[in-house]
Amino acid sequence: MADSQIPLDTGEVLREKKERDSFERTHPDVVEEEFHHDEQQLTFRAIIVGVILGSIVCASNLYLGLKTGFTFGAALIGSILGFSILKPWSTYAPRFLGGGGHFGPRENCTVQTAATAAGGLALFITSVPSLYNLKLLSMKPDGSPDIHADIGRLLALTVSCAGFGLFFAIPLRKYFVIQRQLVFPTPTASAVTIKSLHTGGKEAALVAKTKSKALIITFAAAMAWTMVGYFVPGLVQEWHIFAWLYSAGVKGAQQLENWKWYLGWTPAMIGGGMLMGPNAAGSMWLGTFLAYGFIGPVLVAAKECAGSINKADPNIINYFSAKAPMPRYWLLWPGVMIMVCASFAEMGMNGKTIYRGIKAAIVTIAARFKKADASAAAGTTSEDPVPPEEQVPTWQWIVGLTISVVMAIVFLSVFFHVGVGETLLSIIVAFIFAFVAIESTGATDVNPTGAIAKTSQFIFAGVSKAANVPVAEAQRLNLVAGSLAASAAHQSCDMVGDLKTGHILRASPRSQFHAQILGSIVGVFTSLGVFLVFATAYPCIMNLDQKCIFDLPSVSAWNAITVALTDTTKAPIPASSGWSSIGLGLFAILVTVGKHYLPQKYRIFVPNMSAIGISFVLTSTHYSTAMVIGSIVAVVWERRAPKSWEVMGWAVASGMIAGEGIGGLFQAILQIAGVTNDRYGTQFGCPKLGC
Numbered sequence: 046m047a048d049s050q051i052p053l054d055t056g057e058v059l060r061e062k063k064e065r066d067s068f069e070r071t072h073p074d075v076v077e078e079e080f081h082h083d084e085q086q087l088t089f090r091a092i093i094v095g096v097i098l099g100s101i102v103c104a105s106n107l108y109l110g111l112k113t114g115f116t117f118g119a120a121l122i123g124s125i126l127g128f129s130i131l132k133p134w135s136t137y138a139p140r141f142l143g144g145g146g147h148f149g150p151r152e153n154c155t156v157q158t159a160a161t162a163a164g165g166l167a168l169f170i171t172s173v174p175s176l177y178n179l180k181l182l183s184m185k186p187d188g189s190p191d192i193h194a195d196i197g198r199l200l201a202l203t204v205s206c207a208g209f210g211l212f213f214a215i216p217l218r219k220y221f222v223i224q225r226q227l228v229f230p231t232p233t234a235s236a237v238t239i240k241s242l243h244t245g246g247k248e249a250a251l252v253a254k255t256k257s258k259a260l261i262i263t264f265a266a267a268m269a270w271t272m273v274g275y276f277v278p279g280l281v282q283e284w285h286i287f288a289w290l291y292s293a294g295v296k297g298a299q300q301l302e303n304w305k306w307y308l309g310w311t312p313a314m315i316g317g318g319m320l321m322g323p324n325a326a327g328s329m330w331l332g333t334f335l336a337y338g339f340i341g342p343v344l345v346a347a348k349e350c351a352g353s354i355n356k357a358d359p360n361i362i363n364y365f366s367a368k369a370p371m372p373r374y375w376l377l378w379p380g381v382m383i384m385v386c387a388s389f390a391e392m393g394m395n396g397k398t399i400y401r402g403i404k405a406a407i408v409t410i411a412a413r414f415k416k417a418d419a420s421a422a423a424g425t426t427s428e429d430p431v432p433p434e435e436q437v438p439t440w441q442w443i444v445g446l447t448i449s450v451v452m453a454i455v456f457l458s459v460f461f462h463v464g465v466g467e468t469l470l471s472i473i474v475a476f477i478f479a480f481v482a483i484e485s486t487g488a489t490d491v492n493p494t495g496a497i498a499k500t501s502q503f504i505f506a507g508v509s510k511a512a513n514v515p516v517a518e519a520q521r522l523n524l525v526a527g528s529l530a531a532s533a534a535h536q537s538c539d540m541v542g543d544l545k546t547g548h549i550l551r552a553s554p555r556s557q558f559h560a561q562i563l564g565s566i567v568g569v570f571t572s573l574g575v576f577l578v579f580a581t582a583y584p585c586i587m588n589l590d591q592k593c594i595f596d597l598p599s600v601s602a603w604n605a606i607t608v609a610l611t612d613t614t615k616a617p618i619p620a621s622s623g624w625s626s627i628g629l630g631l632f633a634i635l636v637t638v639g640k641h642y643l644p645q646k647y648r649i650f651v652p653n654m655s656a657i658g659i660s661f662v663l664t665s666t667h668y669s670t671a672m673v674i675g676s677i678v679a680v681v682w683e684r685r686a687p688k689s690w691e692v693m694g695w696a697v698a699s700g701m702i703a704g705e706g707i708g709g710l711f712q713a714i715l716q717i718a719g720v721t722n723d724r725y726g727t728q729f730g731c732p733k734l735g736c
Contacts (some may be wrong), residue, residue: 112596121234128257132253155556161561178588201459206529216442271712281310283307312702318672318675435553482497578713
């Protein structure tokens with residue numbers, strides 16, 4: 046996920062379901078397999094397939110991120126489709142096309158690593174559109190964004206955000222993966238998946254074929270569903286039941302439609318619910334109901350908030366603009382506070398461990414600089430099973446890190462007028478947050494990137510106020526430096542997670558490092574290119590005042606927070622919202638802390654406060670409903686046909702997620718070509734204001 050991070054249930058899957066046996070066999074504490082020098086790993090075919098799959102996920106994530114605020118990782122898609130493509134390729138393709146040679150789990154790991162690195166960066170669904178919304182980048186004389194004039198600036202920002210996490214991950218591997226042996230549930234699940242695809246003879250080959258087929262079929266079906274929905278949204282994608290009732294004469298039904306209570310048949314969110322599990326998905330729906338089924342209507346009834354009444358039909362009211370006095374603007378601040386408080390409370394429960402982790406990691410890195418025994422320096426005795434010749438030389442990541450720091454300083458100064466001191470502070474904040482994020486992700490599978498992004502915005506708002514800089518400059522600093530810190534922390538989590546997968550499979554860290562570099566380079570250009578496609582097709586992405594097919598929840602959240610922190614005269618936080626934020630933040634802390642004192646079997650009944658906070662920030666209700674539907678499907682499927690779920694469950698969910706995203710990319714291409722819904726589609730079944 047991007048700005049919105051929800052813990053999936055992969056940790057529970059590994060601990061409580063049938064994957065437990067595989068996990069125990071492949072956990073580093075019990076792995077008996079030795080490193081293989083003779084198995085090829087970093088191959089041209091693995092890199093090509095990996096970056097193609099990663100680019101598909103990147104394009105999918107940009108569409109889903111703009112639409113819903115959620116993004117999904119490329120690990121499982123890279124693992125399963127990488128196998129289904131390269132296994133027959135290695136057998137039947139001629140040698141000059143990369144055929145021949147054994148295709149094993151370590152080369153499969155290279156595919157997955159390159160795919161994750163190429164999966165793209167979140168700044169194009171958060172800070173970059175916000176920069177245009179606030180008119181902080183190039184604008185045409187008519188006031189519209191001039192994105193083509195900013196290609197160089199956007200490329201510079203993307204390169205700056207892509208370097209730190211990549212190079213900083215290498216020294217952190219030694220501590221978090223080797224010495225601490227953190228679980229890293231999702232990367233471990235990827236390793237288990239890869240190993241199961243390559244072991245077990247004919248039976249395993251049949252399972253692998255079934256997984257691949259399930260992923261490909263659901264990918265194609267979700268893409269086709271999304272494309273058909275582009276032309277007939279009211280019949281396929283959105284069922285506005287209460288708008289239909291209103292049209293039939295049931296006047297009170299329009300009130301529910303005004304609060305966007307309708308069914309959205311979005312494959313990606315249904316697939317996300319299947320992966321997420323009932324606790325997180327149920328918490329999302331609970332938060333949505335509290336926000337838009339209770340708190341919002343109460344605020345309107347108390348005249349604390351108000352909507353925008355449609356002139357043609359006064360019964361149609363918009364409550365979802367991210368500006369005061371809209372209920373959605375009021376709810377934004379409690380949502381952000383709940384997310385931040387819940388995330389940091391979760392980490393606070395492991396505060397001593399995180400502190401020791403940060404301290405020991407610094408000692409480990411210092412020891413590597415001195416070429417000392419890092420294990421002895423950190424007070425541990427764990428040995429790295431990978432031979433020295435397959436390790437990443439210290440000079441490589443130091444040189445890479447130094448170059449990335451210098452480039453960020455130069456690029457941000459030249460293109461965004463960010464001072465050297467502010468850039469260095471952003472880098473330091475990124476390093477600190479990387480420690481915290483990796484510790485949290487490795488231990489609990491909770492990636493606190495959403496809270497980190499908000500916290501970085503608060504930090505740089507304080508810096509700009511202390512320096513008394515002009516509002517526009519303060520807003521630019523807030524968005525650029527904040528996204529740099531958050532992106533680096535998020536990327537370091539992904540890269541260390543990949544190294545965990547490689548450690549379990551006894552893959553070469555050097556090969557993975559090179560795959561990460563190549564994947565990141567492709568990801569920089571893919572992210573920018575796909576954003577240009579969407580921005581050209583839908584200029585409304587960069588103007589929150591225009592009607593848009595995208596809900597832009599992350600963009601509007603970053604935009605509102607930036608304005609509120611830098612220019613309170615334009616967007617004051619309502620007093621009632623502020624006090625409610627404090628109260629709900631404290632409640633989130635109490636619930637999160639209290640959960641840790643319950644027996645493990647009862648924790649599933651405690652709401653996920655981060656998920657509730659995210660639902661306050663979203664701009665519609667149907668996403669959480671779709672996630673609940675997906676989680677119910679997963680639970681029923683697993684109970685009725687556990688073997689079938691074990692083989693195909695995650696593959697089906699991943700295919701649904703990626704398929705909708707790629708369908709959205711083709712929609713954008715059709716939009717640019719003039720093949721639009723207005724000309725060739727129908728709004729039949731949509732409410733009066735359209736779908």
